[in-house]
Amino acid sequence: MQENKRIHQVRSTQSRTLAVACGIQSGLWGTMAYQHYKSWVGGWAGQELIWLALFMTLFMLAFAIAAVWQSQRPAYMLRLGEDRIKLRRRELMSEAIKRIYISWEDNPSISIKPKGSLIVPNDLSFKFQEGTENERRVRELVSWAESHQVPIIKRKATRWI
Incomplete structure (x- = not known):
């Protein structure tokens, strides 16, 4: 990539x-x-x-x-590294991620749950900016997770947010 x-x-x-x-x-x-x-x-x-x-x-x-x-917070960057994800001030190695949740919507809510955490931290819940490439972005995140053996859970966002 x-x-x-x-x-x-x-x-x-x-x-x-x-x-x-x-x-x-x-x-x-x-x-x-x-x-x-x-x-x-x-x-x-x-x-x-x-x-x-x-x-x-x-x-x-x-x-x-x-x-x-x-x-009202401004947009921030999601950076997919070779073996890490960086969101806002948090950087997680792929081994430190317990699961990634993705909702069923057109512009899905995505949350990253770190290992050792009971809930998903607010800084690790996001949606992609509105645009035409959201499906590609989600597929890219899913392929990154699959290549690092991070489980993907698809369910309604209200169950984890």
Whole structure:
């Protein structure tokens, strides 16, 4: 393979839909916190539920902010070396990769799970930049994985992301 064909621009798999969903849930938890506060002021309930609802509000708000930040990150490079893959600041040798997940979509989500990791790190989940060569890029990644005996798992992205 030529060296220039082994470098591809990729984007994060996080979508704005996730940010909207987390924002809506944060608003709903905030509404619950306000209702519990009104019950507590009225003498009908204790303040434990207020703290729980406030915690969940802030938790979901943090997820919404993180999802917006992740969806706005600029494109970065995927470099396929002879025996390594480099994404963002992470470089993995082929022996350190447990599996590569590929979704069933037209522009599939791809995730690389390192050995010793329970989940797929966010920096190792990506989609190729929109274009006409996505099928070729995926085939190139699959052939790289097969040549290095890295298992390829094809399933829906929600099962590993």
